[in-house]
Amino acid sequence: MTKGPNKGQLELGIQRAPEKDRNHHLGGRSFYFFDFDDNIAFLSTPLILFHKTTGQELRVGSGEYAKVHPLIGQSGPYLDYEIRLDDETGTYRNFRDRHIDEVQKLEGKKQIFVEDLAEALGFPDFQWKGPSWQCFYHATFNRRPISVITARGHHPETLREGIQLFVNKQFLPHEPNYLSLFPVNHKPTRHILGDVNLTMSAAELKQKAIRASVEKALEIYGPSAHHRFGMSDDDPKNIQLIAEEMTRLKTDYPEMSFFLIATHDGNFVKHEITKQGAESKVGEGSLANQLKLFDVDRHKS
Structure with missing residues (x-):
């Protein structure tokens, strides 16, 4: 990648007012779940x-x-x-996180995720922004509850520290309103998700993390037929299993709405989940479609 002028996103925030959640007056909230790599941002981590x-x-x-x-x-x-x-x-x-002793911390040594993200933010925006970046910005700007569900195995606080760089570098106006942070290959996180024998795949663990995030949303914000949940991921295998888990969630909570956003190969393709699976393709590609992630009543089946 070639480094060049780096311009943040705060100028967009200056020109726009926060938007109320479309179903807030009905007791509903919109919850945004994101994979990180090649979805929110492209990093060079090999x-x-x-x-x-x-x-x-x-x-x-x-x-x-x-x-x-x-x-x-x-x-x-x-x-x-x-x-x-x-x-x-x-x-x-x-x-994964590496051991950093107290002397190294005093010298400013950071975890690999934080270092790689800091390096990426030194390049022009178009080189590191993933296909769901604008959706992530929109959700953060409007303080929607956000979950980050990634196959990485860092400590959740490492993810938080890295994402804080978006704020420090003025790409985000403030820290996201976190609902949950699930780096599903972090061993203590795997235990939380029920994988005590460490045998589940990343895709299976993401299924568990999605369900745990939905249950936490209901615990914090209460049940509502007007809640909406969307998950974006770039890995085709993950997308298939996410669709399966969201189909089960739709069966368990039929009045709530669930959406799957497939971002592999840099695309942004949205589907609404029905009891039969991810059958309703509801848009793709444009920034306008990202910002209307849950605005698909016309397409319900």
Whole structure:
């Protein structure tokens, strides 16, 4: 990436007034759930594949990894490579927290997520903003309850520290109104989600995190037939299992509305979830559609 002038988002906030939640007068709220990587923002954090024989390392970006994951060790250019699961030396080591002692903290050393996000924000906006950035900004600006549900394995406070950089660098006007933070490969978080044996996949853990976030929303804001929930993710496998979990949630809470936003390959395609699944395609692509994430009554089926 080529560095250049960096311009924040606060000038947009100056020109717009906060919007009341469309169903607030009916007791309903709109809840926004976001994956982070390649969805809110593009970071350069690499995943590491290992040659089966030599152990030689191959760095792969998160977007490419999501596409080629089924091929690793199976066919094509990734036939001779494998995934290794050790948190300190393996494939996902850059997506986990590292030990930083007190001296290093005093010297300003940060977790990898914070460092990589700080580096990304030094580039022009269009190079790091993901397909759901405008939706994330809109939800934050209007203080909608937000959950970040990511396959990363950092401590939740590491996510919060990184996202605070958006505020410090004036890309966001204030910290998000967090409903929950679920880095689902963080081991204590996995335990919270019921994966005590550490056997669930990231996609399965995201299902658990979505349900936990919905239940927390009902606990904090109370039940309402006018609540709306939307989740955006870029990974096709995650999207499939998110649709399955939201279909179950729709069956459990038929009066509430659930939406799935698929952002793989940089797209922004929205679906409303019915009891039969993600059947209602309700828009794609434009900023206007992002800002009208839940404004789809005309398309209900």
